[in-house]
Amino acid sequence: MKYFTLDNVSPEQLQRVTVPLQVTVSGPENISRSIELPPFPPEQLGDQQFCEEIGIRYPYIGGSMAKGISSAAMVEELGKAGMLGFFGAAGLPYHTVEAAVDRCAASGVPFGFNLIHSPQEPDLEAALATLYIEKNVHLVEASAFLALTLPLVRYRTHGIHRDVNGSVVTPNRIMAKVSREELAERFFSPPPEKFLQQLFQEGALTAEQVSLAATIPMAQEITAEADSGGHTDNRPAMALFPTIASLAVRMQKKYGYPVTLRVGLAGGIATPASAAAAFALGAAYIMTGSVNQACVESGTSDAVRKMLAATRQADVTMAPAADMFEMGVNVQVLKRGTMFPMRAARLYELYRTYESVEAIPATERDKLEKNVFQATFTDIWRDTREFFLKRDPRQVERAEREPKHRMALLFRWYLGQAAHWAKDGAANRTIDYQIWCGPAMGAFNEWTAGSFLESPDQRRVATVARTILYGAAVITRCNFIRFQNIRLPADFSIEPLEDRQIKEYLA
Numbered sequence: 001m002k003y004f005t006l007d008n009v010s011p012e013q014l015q016r017v018t019v020p021l022q023v024t025v026s027g028p029e030n031i032s033r034s035i036e037l038p039p040f041p042p043e044q045l046g047d048q049q050f051c052e053e054i055g056i057r058y059p060y061i062g063g064s065m066a067k068g069i070s071s072a073a074m075v076e077e078l079g080k081a082g083m084l085g086f087f088g089a090a091g092l093p094y095h096t097v098e099a100a101v102d103r104c105a106a107s108g109v110p111f112g113f114n115l116i117h118s119p120q121e122p123d124l125e126a127a128l129a130t131l132y133i134e135k136n137v138h139l140v141e142a143s144a145f146l147a148l149t150l151p152l153v154r155y156r157t158h159g160i161h162r163d164v165n166g167s168v169v170t171p172n173r174i175m176a177k178v179s180r181e182e183l184a185e186r187f188f189s190p191p192p193e194k195f196l197q198q199l200f201q202e203g204a205l206t207a208e209q210v211s212l213a214a215t216i217p218m219a220q221e222i223t224a225e226a227d228s229g230g231h232t233d234n235r236p237a238m239a240l241f242p243t244i245a246s247l248a249v250r251m252q253k254k255y256g257y258p259v260t261l262r263v264g265l266a267g268g269i270a271t272p273a274s275a276a277a278a279f280a281l282g283a284a285y286i287m288t289g290s291v292n293q294a295c296v297e298s299g300t301s302d303a304v305r306k307m308l309a310a311t312r313q314a315d316v317t318m319a320p321a322a323d324m325f326e327m328g329v330n331v332q333v334l335k336r337g338t339m340f341p342m343r344a345a346r347l348y349e350l351y352r353t354y355e356s357v358e359a360i361p362a363t364e365r366d367k368l369e370k371n372v373f374q375a376t377f378t379d380i381w382r383d384t385r386e387f388f389l390k391r392d393p394r395q396v397e398r399a400e401r402e403p404k405h406r407m408a409l410l411f412r413w414y415l416g417q418a419a420h421w422a423k424d425g426a427a428n429r430t431i432d433y434q435i436w437c438g439p440a441m442g443a444f445n446e447w448t449a450g451s452f453l454e455s456p457d458q459r460r461v462a463t464v465a466r467t468i469l470y471g472a473a474v475i476t477r478c479n480f481i482r483f484q485n486i487r488l489p490a491d492f493s494i495e496p497l498e499d500r501q502i503k504e505y506l507a
C-alpha cells in the first residue's frame, strides 16, 4: 500500500488548530483528493464538563508536591491560566498550610489542597481535613491512602444536602490519586457505612445526610498515577489507565450514580506527545508533577532547578522513603549529582540487618557519622528526640523502649533532612540532596533542548503547561491526517512555543 502525501500545507497551517484546514493530498497514480480538518483547540482535549464543574478552561492539573514545592504562587499561576493547581500540603506544619489556604482563597482562582494519608501522624491528617472543612476548601487531592479513613469521609460528606430540584449536592469534592485498582474501587464506591454511622453518632451527619451519602461516590474523579516522581508504584501508563477507566464504567453501572465517574492520568507527562497520548487513552484530564518542580514558581531552590534542567531520562532511580521507611516503601528521585539514593539505600540495608545503631560494626558507624550524618548519633538523637517530644511524644517513648525504632528515627532524620537541604539549596549538602523526580523530567529536557525553555529561569509553570497542551492539540489534529494513510512532512515537529506565539496561533 502506498501513502498519500500532503500538498501545499505549511507547518504553520498545521499549527493553527482553531482554523478549519482544507488540504489536498496526492496518492499513487496521480490520484489527488481534498480533506477538511475541523478546528481542534486545546480546550477540546479531555472532558469539558469536568472543566466546567471545576471552573477551569483546560483539562490540565498541577499535582500536589510535598513541602509546598507546589507552592501557592504555582497554584495561582495555573489558576490564572485557566488550569488547576493543588497546593503541596504534605510534610508541612499545620499553620503553614493554614496560611496557604488563606492566600489561595484570596486569589480568586480555582484551587485545591492535598490531603495525604499519614499513618505516622493520624492527628495531623484529621486536623487538616477539619481545616479544609472550616476554611471552605472544596477540592482536595487525596493521595497515599491504603484504605479510606474517617477524616476523609468526614470531609467528603460534610454539608451534603438536596437542592430545590431534589438533586444531591456534595459541596466537597475529592480527586483521588491511585495506582492500584483495589484502591480505585474503594474511591469509586460510596463512603463505608461504618464511618457514616460513626459520623452520625458524633452528630456530624443527620440521618438524612447518612442516607444521601450512601448514594455518592467517595471520589467522582480518580487520577491514575503511572510511573512518576516521588511515591510511585512505577506502573506503565499504557497498562494502568485502561484498567482504571474500565473500572469507572463498571462502578458507574453498579451504583447508578447520577454523576459521571471520570479518570485522569498522571505520570510521565511532560511533552505534547505524552499529553496527546494520555487524551487518546481517554483521560478526562492530565496531571503533571516533575516538570512543575523545575519551574520558577516551585517552592524548591535554584540549585535544584539547575540540577533538574540537566536531568536526562535515565538519571532517576528508586530510594527509600522517609515517611514509610520501616515498611520498605520507595520513592523515585534524581540520582545525577547526588549520592542520596545510594546512601539512603545503605541505611535501609543496615536497618534490615541490625537491631540497633549500637549493633552496627564500629567502622561502619564511624563512617556514617563522619560522611553521611556529619554529626554523632548522640547529637542527632538529641535533636530528633526534641523534635518528636513536640510533635509526637509516643515516638520517643517507643524509641526508648525499642532500639530498632530509635535507629529508624535516626535514619529517617537523614532522609527527611536531605529533602530540606535540597529545597533550601544548602550549599554544603549538595551531595545529599533528595529530589523527587520521575522520567518525565528527562523527556521534557530533551524536548526543550535548544529552545527558550532550556533555561531554568524561563520555565514558568503556566507557559510550560500551555505549550504542552497546545502541542497536544496540534498532534491530535495531525493524527486525523495520519490515520487516513496520509504522510506528514518528515521534518514536521512540535517545537516549544512562547506564550505570544501560542496566542497568535490560537487567534
Ligand SMILES: Cc1cc2nc3c(=O)[nH]c(=O)nc-3n(C[C@H](O)[C@H](O)[C@H](O)COP(=O)(O)O)c2cc1C
Pocket: 062, 063, 064, 065, 066, 067, 069, 088, 089, 090, 114, 116, 141, 142, 143, 144, 177, 225, 227, 228, 229, 230, 231, 266, 267, 268, 269, 287, 288, 289, 290, 291, 293, 435, 436, 437, 438, 439, 440
Ligand atoms: C517533587 C515532587 C513531590 C511530590 N509530592 C507529592 C505529594 O506530596 N502528594 C501527592 O499526592 N503527590 C506528590 N507528587 C506526585 C505529583 O503530584 C504527580 O502526581 C506526579 O509527579 C506526576 O508524575 P510526573 O512526576 O511524572 O509528572 C510529587 C511529585 C514530585 C515530583
